[in-house]
Amino acid sequence: xxxxxxxxxxxxxxxxxxxxxxxxxxxxxxxxxxxxxxxxxxxxxxxxxxxxxxxxxxxxxxxxxxxxxxxxxxxxxxxxxxxxxxxxxxxxxxxxxxxxxxxxxxxxxxxxxxxxxxxxxxxxxxxxxxxxxxxxxxxxxxxxxxxxxxxxxxxxxxxxxxxxxxxxxxxxxxxxxxxxxxxxxxxxxxxxxxxxxxxxxxxxxxxxx
Numbered sequence: 001x002x003x004x005x006x007x008x009x010x011x012x013x014x015x016x017x018x019x020x021x022x023x024x025x026x027x028x029x030x031x032x033x034x035x036x037x038x039x040x041x042x043x044x045x046x047x048x049x050x051x052x053x054x055x056x057x058x059x060x061x062x063x064x065x066x067x068x069x070x071x072x073x074x075x076x077x078x079x080x081x082x083x084x085x086x087x088x089x090x091x092x093x094x095x096x097x098x099x100x101x102x103x104x105x106x107x108x109x110x111x112x113x114x115x116x117x118x119x120x121x122x123x124x125x126x127x128x129x130x131x132x133x134x135x136x137x138x139x140x141x142x143x144x145x146x147x148x149x150x151x152x153x154x155x156x157x158x159x160x161x162x163x164x165x166x167x168x169x170x171x172x173x174x175x176x177x178x179x180x181x182x183x184x185x186x187x188x189x190x191x192x193x194x195x196x197x198x199x200x201x202x203x204x205x206x207x208x209x
Contacts, residue, residue: 056069135149135173143159145157
């Protein structure tokens with residue numbers, strides 16, 4: 001998102017060699033945010049932008065705003081924070097986003113229905129078993145979510161909110177993660193001079209916790 005009079009989203013279709021710019025003003029409740037996180041639904045039709053205390057779903061084809069969570073009639077989320085990551089689930093229906101302030105009690109992770117904007121799950125770091133801020137996300141091919149933290153640890157989370165005990169993956173903050181296609185290995189990168197670490201998962205660990 002751009003810090004100007006409106007928000008400009010550029011959509012590029014690499015295979016189709018098409019690029020379109022959505023220049024109509026895209027504001028979240030009269031505010032434009034810098035550093036918003038963006039995830040795209042599996043069908044490529046809906047983009048979810050997370051910024052400030054709101055998330056917004058809009059059409060990548062027309063730019064039409066389809067939903068805003070929470071609605072303007074509701075009180076703000078207690079998520080006045082810097083969003084650090086957003087990711088879409090393998091099925092494309094779910095979007096997870098994370099961030100946080102400097103308190104483990106601050107809301108740190110949300111799970112949203114990308115099509116309707118319904119808030120499905122909202123957890124703070126304490127509920128995730130950590131005193132650190134969630135800083136990276138990655139969906140496993142089977143549907144559960146790996147959550148990385150600023151202290152270098154990772155936890156596994158189901159869409160229902162059940163989490164494993166965090167384990168150390170890096171010596172410093174986790175900035176990015178990716179699973180191998182078969183889900184057997186989690187690659188973790190961040191503030192660690194050793195570079196990217198490959199975490200091998202047992203058959204039991206590959207299943208939803």
